Amino acid sequence: MYKSFKxxxxxxxxMNVAEKVFQLTEGLPKKEDYGxxxxxxxxxxxxxxxxxxxxxxxHTLEKVHFYYFSxxxxxxxxxxxxxxxxxxxxxxxxxxxxDMELDALHNDLNRLIRSLKSSSNPDKGRRG
Numbered sequence: 001m002y003k004s005f006k007x008x009x010x011x012x013x014x015m016n017v018a019e020k021v022f023q024l025t026e027g028l029p030k031k032e033d034y035g036x037x038x039x040x041x042x043x044x045x046x047x048x049x050x051x052x053x054x055x056x057x058x059h060t061l062e063k064v065h066f067y068y069f070s071x072x073x074x075x076x077x078x079x080x081x082x083x084x085x086x087x088x089x090x091x092x093x094x095x096x097x098x099d100m101e102l103d104a105l106h107n108d109l110n111r112l113i114r115s116l117k118s119s120s121n122p123d124k125g126r127r128g
Contacts, residue, residue, distance in 0.1 A: 002055070004055075005051060005052045005055035005056070008051065008055070009108070010051055010105065010108045010109060010112060011048055011051045011052065011055075013101070013104070013105050013108065014047040014048035014051055014070070014074075014105060015048045016101070017044055017047065017077070017098065017101055017102060017105065018041075018044040018045045018047065018048055020098060020101075021040055021041060021044035021077065021081075021098070022041060022044075024090060024094060024098070025037045025040060025041055028084075028089055032089075036080060036083065036084055036089070039080055040077060040080035040081065040084065043073050043076040043077040043080055044073075044077045046069075046070070046073035046076075047070050047073045047074050047077065047105070048070075050066045050067070050069040050070035050073060051066070051067070051070050053066045053069075054066035054067050054070070060116050060117075060119065060120040061120065063116055064113055064116050064117060064120075067109055067112055067113050067116070068113070070109060071106060071109045071110070071113075074102055074105060074106055074109070075106070077102060078099055078102050081095045081098055081099065082095065082099075
């Protein structure tokens with residue numbers, strides 16, 4: 001068990017992604033400040049924020065709920081990055097690398113969710 005959400009590898013990975021998204025969006029045109037720049041940064045940052053929120057929750061189902069929010073923010077980030085590539089703001093190779101990191105993070109979140117859900121259901125797998 002972790003003493004802090006900051007020690008969780010899944011949180012650390014999500015913060016690394018948020019930093020990379022921030023750096024990637026530094027070069028976007030000023031006209032995107034309230035559009036793509038704001039949207040993708042907020043979605044990327046929300047991944048780690050929801051992991052931290054889940055950590056602070058007492059009940060397992062509440063934790064799972066916030067991990068689902070985190071996963072939703074992750075896929076939203078992927079969508080924004082894809083859009084940015086399609087309109088020519090981001091290089092395909094850069095988006096592909098970030099997408100691979102996000103896919104790995106998605107898998108980590110899924111494992112965490114499955115683990116919590118199975119631990120909250122002690123009768124799972126019992127017959128009768």
